[in-house]
Structure formats: C-alpha cells, structure tokens
Amino acid sequence: MHARFRLSAYTLAMSRFEVIVVGAGHAGLEAALASARMGISTACVTLRLDRVGHLPCNCSIGGPAKGHLAREVDALGGEMAVGTDHALTHIRKVGTGKGPAVQTLRAHVCKSLYPTIMRAALERQPNLELIQAAVRSVRLESGRVVGVELESGEALEAQAVVLTTGTFLNGLCHEGSNQTSAARYGDRAISTLSDWLRSVGVEMRRFKTGTTPRIRAGSIDFSKTETLESDAEAPAMSFLHEFPMPQRAFLPCWQTRTIAETHDLVRENLSQSAMYSGRIEGIGPRYCPSIEDKIVRFSDKESHPIFLEQEEWDSDSIYVQGVSTSLPADVQLAMLRTVPGLTGVEMIRPGYAVEYDMADPTQLTPQLMSKLAHGLFLAGQINGTSGYEEAAAQGIVAGINAARYAQGEPPETLSRNESFIGVMIDDLVSKGVDDPYRMLTARAEHRLLLRHDNADERLTPTCKRVGLCSDERWERLERKREEIAGGRAALESAIVLPQHNASLEHHGTAGIFVGTSLFELMRRPEVSLDVALSIASSCGFSLDLDLSAGAKEQIELERIYGGYLIRQQRLADQARRLEDLAIPAETDYATMAGLSHESREKFERVRPASIGQATRIPGVRPSDVVLLVGHLRHGSPLNAGREEARA
Numbered sequence: 001m002h003a004r005f006r007l008s009a010y011t012l013a014m015s016r017f018e019v020i021v022v023g024a025g026h027a028g029l030e031a032a033l034a035s036a037r038m039g040i041s042t043a044c045v046t047l048r049l050d051r052v053g054h055l056p057c058n059c060s061i062g063g064p065a066k067g068h069l070a071r072e073v074d075a076l077g078g079e080m081a082v083g084t085d086h087a088l089t090h091i092r093k094v095g096t097g098k099g100p101a102v103q104t105l106r107a108h109v110c111k112s113l114y115p116t117i118m119r120a121a122l123e124r125q126p127n128l129e130l131i132q133a134a135v136r137s138v139r140l141e142s143g144r145v146v147g148v149e150l151e152s153g154e155a156l157e158a159q160a161v162v163l164t165t166g167t168f169l170n171g172l173c174h175e176g177s178n179q180t181s182a183a184r185y186g187d188r189a190i191s192t193l194s195d196w197l198r199s200v201g202v203e204m205r206r207f208k209t210g211t212t213p214r215i216r217a218g219s220i221d222f223s224k225t226e227t228l229e230s231d232a233e234a235p236a237m238s239f240l241h242e243f244p245m246p247q248r249a250f251l252p253c254w255q256t257r258t259i260a261e262t263h264d265l266v267r268e269n270l271s272q273s274a275m276y277s278g279r280i281e282g283i284g285p286r287y288c289p290s291i292e293d294k295i296v297r298f299s300d301k302e303s304h305p306i307f308l309e310q311e312e313w314d315s316d317s318i319y320v321q322g323v324s325t326s327l328p329a330d331v332q333l334a335m336l337r338t339v340p341g342l343t344g345v346e347m348i349r350p351g352y353a354v355e356y357d358m359a360d361p362t363q364l365t366p367q368l369m370s371k372l373a374h375g376l377f378l379a380g381q382i383n384g385t386s387g388y389e390e391a392a393a394q395g396i397v398a399g400i401n402a403a404r405y406a407q408g409e410p411p412e413t414l415s416r417n418e419s420f421i422g423v424m425i426d427d428l429v430s431k432g433v434d435d436p437y438r439m440l441t442a443r444a445e446h447r448l449l450l451r452h453d454n455a456d457e458r459l460t461p462t463c464k465r466v467g468l469c470s471d472e473r474w475e476r477l478e479r480k481r482e483e484i485a486g487g488r489a490a491l492e493s494a495i496v497l498p499q500h501n502a503s504l505e506h507h508g509t510a511g512i513f514v515g516t517s518l519f520e521l522m523r524r525p526e527v528s529l530d531v532a533l534s535i536a537s538s539c540g541f542s543l544d545l546d547l548s549a550g551a552k553e554q555i556e557l558e559r560i561y562g563g564y565l566i567r568q569q570r571l572a573d574q575a576r577r578l579e580d581l582a583i584p585a586e587t588d589y590a591t592m593a594g595l596s597h598e599s600r601e602k603f604e605r606v607r608p609a610s611i612g613q614a615t616r617i618p619g620v621r622p623s624d625v626v627l628l629v630g631h632l633r634h635g636s637p638l639n640a641g642r643e644e645a646r647a
C-alpha cells in the first residue's frame with residue numbers, strides 16, 4: 001500500500017505513529033524512508049510538499065569526501081544515490097590524479113527532476129505518511145518524547161521524533177543591507193522550535209551559509225570559458241546501478257576565473273557585504289568560503305576558479321559555483337561583469353547569505369539521540385553541518401535509530417573505523433563544531449580503508465542487519481564478492497613459467513626464473529589486471545573471468561595498495577579495540593580521583609561512550625584517559641590504567 005499524504009492534520013483520523021520525522025529535506029527524507037522501510041509507521045511532516053528534497057544551493061551531489069558520504073548512504077539502503085543516477089545531468093570522477101582514498105564522483109542533477117524523484121520515493125513507500133504542516137514543538141512526558149504539536153494546535157503522537165529542520169530555525173536572509181526573515185529563497189523561517197529546544201536545555205548557536213547568484217545562460221559568452229565535458233565512463237553513484245541513467249545526453253559545465261578587477265571591485269564594496277558589515281551574527285563555513293572571504297583571506301591569490309553549472313534540463317538558469325556572496329545585488333552584477341565570459345551577463349537572482357539557529361551536537365549520543373530527551377533525534381544542518389550529503393548521512397542514521405528506539409532494539413552506531421559517516425558523527429558529538437562542518441577526506445584516520453568504491457562491502461551488512469537491505473542490493477554485493485574471490489583465486493592459480501618469458505617481455509615486463517602466479521606478477525606496477533589477462537591468454541590460460549567494473553576495481557586496488565591496506569587495517573583494528581572499551585553511561589567523573597579539571601568537565605559534558613571517543617574530545621589529556629581506563633578496569637586509577645592503555 002502506497003504512502004498517504006494530506007495537506008493538513010485535520011483531513012485524516014490517524015495521528016498516532018511510531019516515528020515522526022520533521023522535515024523532508026536531505027536529512028528528513030532519508031530518515032523517513034529508513035524508518036518506514038524498517039516496517040515502522042512513520043509520518044514525515046514538512047512545511048511544503050512541493051519542496052521535498054529541494055536543492056537550495058548548488059546542483060551537485062558528491063565531490064571530494066561528499067561522494068564517499070553519498071555512496072555510504074546508498075550502501076546503507078538510502079535514496080540519494082539512486083535519485084542522483086536518475087536525475088543526472090553531468091558526472092565526473094574527481095581526485096583521479098591522487099590516490100584511491102580521495103577518488104570519488106561529482107554529479108550534477110536536474111534541480112526540478114531530483115526533488116520529483118525523491119517525492120515519488122516517499123509517496124510510494126508503505127508505512128509512511130506525508131503531512132504538510134508546521135511543527136511548533138515536541139511533546140515530552142517525564143523526559144520522554146510522546147509526539148509533536150503542530151502550529152494548527154493539533155497533536156501527533158509518536159515514540160520517537162527526528163528533527164531535521166535545516167536552515168529554518170530563525171532563518172534570516174541577507175543580501176547587502178536587505179534582511180528577510182526566511183529560511184531560504186521562497187521558504188519562511190520557523191522560530192517556535194528553537195524556543196522549545198532552548199527550553200529543554202539544548203544549546204543553540206548561530207551559523208551561516210550562503211549561495212551564489214543565478215545568471216541567464218543566453219547572456220554568457222561561452223567562447224571565453226573552458227568547457228568541461230561529462231565523463232562518459234564514470235560509474236553510477238548507486239551500487240544498485242551498473243551505469244548512470246540520465247534522461248538525456250549529459251550537459252557540460254564551464255569554467256572561467258575571477259580577475260584582478262573582480263577582486264578590486266569586491267574589496268571596494270566590502271563594507272556593503274552583509275558578512276563584512278557585521279550585520280550577520282552567524283559563523284560561516286571555513287571550507288566553503290564566500291567570494292568576499294576568498295578575496296580577503298587568500299589575498300595572495302590572483303584569481304579564483306568559477307564553474308558555471310546548468311541547474312535544470314529545461315531552464316536557462318546557471319549556478320555560478322564559487323561566488324557565494326551577500327553583497328548587494330547591483331554590486332554582484334558589476335562583479336560578475338568583470339569576469340571573462342560574463343561581461344554581458346544578466347542576473348536572474350542575486351546570491352544571499354542565510355543565518356540560522358543550530359543545536360550543539362555534543363549534546364547528542366553517537367546515535368544522534370538527544371541526551372536531554374529520550375526518543376528525540378536530530379539530523380542534518382541543525383547539527384551544525386553543511387551540505388546535502390552530510391545531511392542525508394545523518395538522516396539515515398537518525399532514521400535507523402529512531403526506528404530501533406521505537407522497536408525497543410539497541411541503537412546502531414557506525415564507528416569512524418568503518419565509515420565517513422562514523423567519522424562525521426563522532427566528530428560532531430565528541431568534538432563539537434566551531435563553524436559549519438563539511439566532510440573532508442583528511443578527517444578520516446583510515447581513509448584508505450574508507451574508499452568510495454568499497455562502501456558496499458563496509459556498510460551493506462549493517463543495512464541488512466537493521467532490515468533495510470533489498471534482495472537486489474544483497475545479491476549484487478554477494479555477486480561482487482564472488483567475482484572478487486573467484487578472480488583472485490583464478491589469478492593465483494595461474495602459474496606463469498620461465499618458458500613464457502617471451503610473452504612477458506612482449507607485455508613490457510621482465511621475465512621470471514621460477515613459476516610465479518599471475519596475481520604475484522600483478523604486484524609489478526606495469527602488470528595491471530588487463531595486462532595480466534592478456535598475458536594469460538597469450539600463455540594459453542583460459543581464465544574466462546567475467547568481472548564487473550566494481551570487482552575489477554577491487555582486484556586492481558588490492559594489487560596496487562595491498563601492503564598499505566594491510567597496515568591501515570592493523571591500525572584500524574587497534575583503534576577498534578579502544579572503541580570496544582565501553583564506558584558505562586552512569587560513570588561518576590565527579591569523584592574520580594586524579595582527573596584534571598578540564599577533562600572532568602569535558603567527560604561530564606560529552607559523556608563519552610568509549611575510551612576511543614574519550615581520546616578524541618578536544619582538551620582531554622592522554623594521562624586522564626589512562627586514569628579513566630584504570631578506573632574502568634580496576635576501580636583504581638594509577639598503574640593498572642597505564643598498562644591497559646599501553647596494551
């Protein structure tokens with residue numbers, strides 16, 4: 001039976017659910033789908049059904065580290081990558097000049113088709129009700145969630161609530177000196193929920209993000225730009241698809257750059273920028289700076305790249321990637337007209353900045369449940385992150401855990417040794433955020449193990465365990481595993497002999513003195529899998545390997561990075577042992593002798609779930625962690641702890 005949806009709470013009798021998700025943005029829709037797919041009666045309440053999965057900023061899904069997150073959401077049974085493959089307008093592999101740890105995909109999607117596909121996924125989902133309404137507050141009884149109250153005054157009941165309200169909480173948009181109370185272009189802000197969160201002790205702070213002007217394609221002189229074609233060989237974003245499935249021929253995107261005149265004009269008008277005039281209180285993203293920030297903070301740079309990206313199949317609106325700004329509209333236009341290719345440009349709408357309330361994530365458990373209210377989960381931009389992928393990743397984890405909470409099942413924790421999602425959530429709840437958190441591959445200690453190509457191997461077993469895995473997804477993983485194991489076994493059992501040296505030299509590699517397996521030969525940089533297969537057929541071996549692109553990639557990676565992978569795995573296992581040293585939730589730090597004041601305060605605030613998490617809390621001294629280990633093991637702080645920590 002398909003999902004039901006209603007325009008307001010009054011039209012249908014049902015108002016009791018097991019899980020309610022507030023918001024249908026990138027976090028909300030993943031949370032709602034996960035919960036409903038786990039068989040839990042779920043409601044997704046959002047302000048506007050016509051803005052489900054809305055992309056208020058760029059049209060890209062993926063890119064450095066974000067591509068890893070999108071693939072991990074997919075491996076967990078999420079929807080983002082599936083929707084991306086269907087709404088794709090452009091795709092490229094990124095990081096190809098670097099190692100496999102940073103390589104991933106950057107896709108552009110049609111900004112009208114992607115939300116349509118996401119809304120359809122929600123609408124056809126059993127156990128899910130879509131409700132267009134505004135949530136005023138969450139209802140608690142003795143510290144436990146019992147539902148939500150709508151602005152209409154009606155109450156909906158549930159055992160768990162997931163808040164995914166994005167930039168909506170006290171959203172304030174800025175363009176020059178213009179200020180508008182709004183969450184983003186075309187969406188109103190919400191204030192009541194912030195007040196409610198504060199009333200239960202949630203620490204709220206102001207963050208800021210921004211977006212770029214939109215310009216008319218017809219007014220661009222593309223001859224002055226560099227055309228960047230899509231990569232026809234790029235694999236699909238989703239592990240469910242062999243290839244991307246764009247509805248039309250891929251679009252290119254175009255690159256140009258700022259020039260000195262652009263920089264001068266921005267500098268001359270800095271005082272008019274909402275950000276630089278002090279009108280914005282919120283803290284902006286370090287790793288996604290506005291054009292003003294780039295010109296001020298990187299003044300040594302002569303020019304900055306600008307990418308022109310078509311937002312939809314059937315519109316001539318172009319997103320000017322790299323020029324997020326809160327300068328007044330007239331200054332923005334003048335700035336754009338200094339850029340090669342844009343000298344005659346027409347602006348469809350100006351860029352703007354939005355500041356909004358976010359909730360301090362150190363008040364959450366590693367499962368994204370609030371420590372202040374049982375059954376209350378938070379996911380997405382509200383936790384201080386920035387980006388569709390970061391939001392979707394938190395959404396699926398919060399959805400899984402809200403469903404398990406409603407089922408009375410133990411929560412599911414993704415560790416930082418197995419996923420970028422685990423890295424992000426652990427960073428949020430252990431370290432907190434000083435500015436909008438954006439995922440970077442450098443944030444992961446073991447990033448060679450957390451590659452975008454093996455997210456299925458790492459996370460689909462979890463997806464299966466929590467009841468989110470379709471048969472097709474599991475069969476694809478099993479098939480890939482069999483192909484890899486079969487391919488490896490065939491290459492190991494194909495022994496090349498010295499009498500085949502002519503063929504080896506013909507393939508540009510040195511001869512051998514003793515029988516050597518093809519897999520062993522592949523350790524030579526010049527013997528790739530394709531070369532090995534060619535050697536095999538020229539030596540009369542019929543390996544007959546029918547390998548998918550995914551399996552081939554894994555065998556190649558093991559060939560090149562086998563040694564590194566083993567070493568990283570050993571380090572990750574060591575780290576996992578520290579993670580396994582659990583800390584009881586009720587640990588009394590106040591009476592724990594020997595702890596420094598700062599560590600005691602931090603332990604009481606974060607209440608780390610494991611020794612591993614305790615080591616990552618900023619400001620906590622290693623000696624205090626040793627003490628803590630001692631207490632956990634022997635009730636006495638000194639020697640015992642030191643031995644354990646050294647082990």
Ligand SMILES: Cc1cc2nc3c(=O)[nH]c(=O)nc-3n(C[C@H](O)[C@H](O)[C@H](O)COP(=O)(O)OP(=O)(O)OC[C@H]3O[C@@H](n4cnc5c(N)ncnc54)[C@H](O)[C@@H]3O)c2cc1C
Nearest residue numbers: 023024025026027046047057135166168210380381387391
């Ligand atoms: C102007 C702008 C510029 C951005 N620029 C960038 C950027 O450059 N780079 C980047 O990585 N990310 C950027 N982002 C952020 C990116 O859009 C978000 O990270 C992402 O959309 C967050 O997803 P979310 O699900 O947390 O929230 P959103 O996508 O914002 O969705 C929030 C949802 O909650 C619903 N909602 C809110 N309050 C209520 C309520 N009380 N009752 C019912 N429903 C409610 C809304 O209707 C909406 O469906 C930008 C966002 C904006 C607005």
